[in-house]
Amino acid sequence: MAARPLALFITYYFPPSGGPGVQRVLKFVKYLPEFGWEPVVLTVRQGAYPSRDPSLEGELGAGLRIYRTPSWDPFALYARWTGKRPDEAATVGFASTKPPDWRERWARWIRANCFLPDARLGWVPFAIRAGRQILRQLPVRVLVTSGPPHSTHLIGRALHRRFHLPWVADFRDPWTGIDYYAELPMSRWARRLDAALERAVLREASAVVTVGPSMARHLQERYSRFYHVIPNGFDESDFPSPAADPEPGSAFRLLYVGTLNPARNPEILWEALRRLRAEGIRLELELVGLIDGLVRERLAQLGLLGDLVRVRAYVPHEEAVRLMCGADGLLLLINRSPGAEGILTGKIYEYLASGRPVLGIGPPEGDAALVLRQSGAGVMVHWDDLEGLIDHLRAFYEAWRSGRPIRGASREAALRYSRRMLTGELVLLLDSVLQRCGS
Secondary structure, three states: OOOOOOOEEEEOOOEEOOHHHHHHHHHHHHHHHOOOOOEEEEEOOOOOOOOEEEHHHHHOOOOOEEEEEOOOOOHHHHHHHHHOHHHHOOEEEEEEOOOOOHHHHHHHHHHHOOOOHHHHHHHHHHHHHHHHHHHHHHEEEEEEEEEEEOOOHHHHHHHHHHHHEEEEEEEEEOOOOOOHHHHHHHHHHHHHHHHHHHHHHHOOOEEEEEHHHHHHHHHHHHHOOOOOOOOOOHHHHHHHOOOOOOOOOOOOOEEEOEEEEHHOHHHHHHHHHHHHOOOOOEEEEEOOOOOHHHHHHHHHHOOEEOEEEEEEEEOOOOHHHHHHHHHHHHHHEOOOOHHHHOOOOHHHHHHHHHHOOOEEHHHHHHHHHHHHHOOOOOEEEEOHHHHHHHHHHHHHHHHHHOOOOOOOHHHHHHHHEEEEHHHHHHHHHHHHHHHHHHO
């Protein structure tokens, strides 16, 4: 019997890292052996993670080969300079539990101009050295890099050049097209260098994967090549089938899970909650994750924090799933920023799997809205459509109060985004890359 081909996955976020960034590669690695491939993982030993979830290590197969390397970590210096905890210093997307002071602004300038493409650049030399050793010892057939951090792709590029192996670059989020890119205090030369690095990766990779069609189209317009789309998804083993209806409470419970930064701050929602409260409609919103300090301040100013809106810090993935399945409704927020139509948060697929109805605020013609429509999971309301938002919230509430709550996606519709099935799509790509590159 022929030995299974080996794929080396190079990823910064891997258990014990928590958060949405870890899920994609973790699930690929989990299900790859079912399709005749053997994964090998190269990751960081003590990463600068915004959150940790050691429980995810239980999903790693007993025979999985994982190589962990040191990394030079600028976040330790950054934390001491700004007075933050290490996990706070490692946050992305300009979300912070406190409004930025002058030290924070200065530190952000240094990060944006001196660490390109990102502040995890200190891992690159260690990972390249370890990657060379791995490739000399193991008959790896293909390299897979996943970003962000997009500095991970620089590791794959160096190993691809050195060993001439096929290389698949997986883009979970855009690089220079990320929604908060305009907020980065970058100099002109830094933006040029960053764009040059992105261009080199996209041109040299044997294949490039994105998580959504809009991102693929955007890249195709800028760099004339074909991009494969493999969306994020959910793991069937994480969700009961069928999910039981949540226990009735004294108020309709709306839940948001994820990062809530200033660019995602839904002012329209705060006004809707105030108006519905005045009508005597009781809606309670729980925000779970990293909630920016400016958002908290705004909720306090409006008299919503602690009354209608509760904030809860990051919870382990298993607990997040339990909360989703137990909510009456789920809130999806899309940044109001350039490229918003292409934003597809990884959380949307777990929202679908929960079976709970989803209310989104964002572009009604974007990729996320299309997923909601096609799956029957919910609706997307435009950022300026206050009356439409109030009408939908009122409909959610009235259906719940009558004992006939609105349903979310069916199990059959959600299974389109099963992690096992999506791993099968990746395997088809790996097989075709091997055949095309003659490896």
